Amino acid sequence: MPQFDADLLPIVRRFEAAGFRAWPASSVHYDGTWVVRLTAGHPAKRLNSINPLDPGDCDNLTERIARASRRFEAYGRPTTFRMSPLGGAFISAYLDQEGWSRFSESVVMSIDLSAVDLDNVLSQIPMKDMARFISAAMTVHDFEPSIRPGLSEIVSSIEPESGLFLLEDDDRPVASAICVHDGDLAGLFEVATFSGERGKGHGRRVVLSALKWARLRGAKIGWLQVEASNTVALSLYKSLGFRRVYDYHYRQPPK
Structure with missing residues (x-):
């Protein structure tokens, strides 16, 4: 993956917020700055994912992931993180350590x-x-x-x-x-x-x-x-x- 410029974080936040408004999930929950989006009627990953929005919000990961996973289980969806640069290195390293797969690389363009x-x-x-x-x-x-x-x-x-x-x-x-x-x-x-x-x-x-x-x-x-x-x-x-x-x-x- 290309190196990300941290100075672009405000731009990323803007596009991420616009994306949430433009393609709304039917159910939205917040855990700190994590946005948990779930949609019973559509299986798209962006409508059924955990979206961390602050690289510094990485406390109590095991407990928070378990809490979010129960929501996904209730919807019959696999627990899924959508990792933009706002997810930060700490959460990525934790998911690597726990053996989480990485897939569907995507590009945001303007x-x-x-x-x-x-x-x-x-x-x-x-x-x-x-x-x-x-x-x-x-x-x-x-x-x-x-x-x-x-x-x-x-x-x-x-x-x-x-x-x-x-x-x-x-x-x-x-x-x-x-x-x-x-x-x-x-x-x-x-x-x-x-x-x-x-x-x-x-x-x-x-x-x-x-x-x-x-x-x-x-x-x-x-x-x-x-x-x-x-x-x-x-x-x-x-x-x-x-x-x-x-x-x-x-x-x-x-x-």
């Missing part, structure tokens, strides 16, 4: 919207019909039908202004994205292109349309989260001008 040429980008009006958008997003992502109620609940619970973007070809959904406008930030979530339509520029089009919509509303910084193994998406975002800000990963106890 872009200065004033530096992006959006003048010739299609001005797309976000969808107002959430049910139709959810149906289309389910198709684009190839989600299991069981995900639909949870995804609908999450999208309807987003408090900042959000835009639901969909590209269609002959009335078939080919790409989708959710853009959350939060102050001067524009967060991109659930960006995807249908498997049979990749490589045709649909992802680029939907991302640029979403960013143009957000910039017209006053957003100055675009940001997103992407798995480090998703080389196609990383290549797209880098070509648009997104740059890495920090990384995070997940940890789970030995089975």
Whole structure:
């Protein structure tokens, strides 16, 4: 993992807080500065994880992890830490010592919207019909039908202004994205292109349309989260001008 600059911690805190608001869990508990997020209707790790938000908050780890684990067990979820730079070295060392696995390395990226040429980008009006958008997003992502109620609940619970973007070809959904406008930030979530339509520029089009919509509303910084193994998406975002800000990963106890 690249060396992290501690001076960026305030920026990390800002993006982490924006991420919580943009993709809300149905149940949130606090243990000190740990945010324990759980969502019965959706299995996504970021919605079902322990998120330490202060590198110095690392007392009584055994007791606190056991307490959090009981919450995860009640939800039928594996106890999972989401470790951003705010997790700190002490908790990471403890989890290493206890044999916790490390997986799903992800990258948080951002872009200065004033530096992006959006003048010739299609001005797309976000969808107002959430049910139709959810149906289309389910198709684009190839989600299991069981995900639909949870995804609908999450999208309807987003408090900042959000835009639901969909590209269609002959009335078939080919790409989708959710853009959350939060102050001067524009967060991109659930960006995807249908498997049979990749490589045709649909992802680029939907991302640029979403960013143009957000910039017209006053957003100055675009940001997103992407798995480090998703080389196609990383290549797209880098070509648009997104740059890495920090990384995070997940940890789970030995089975």
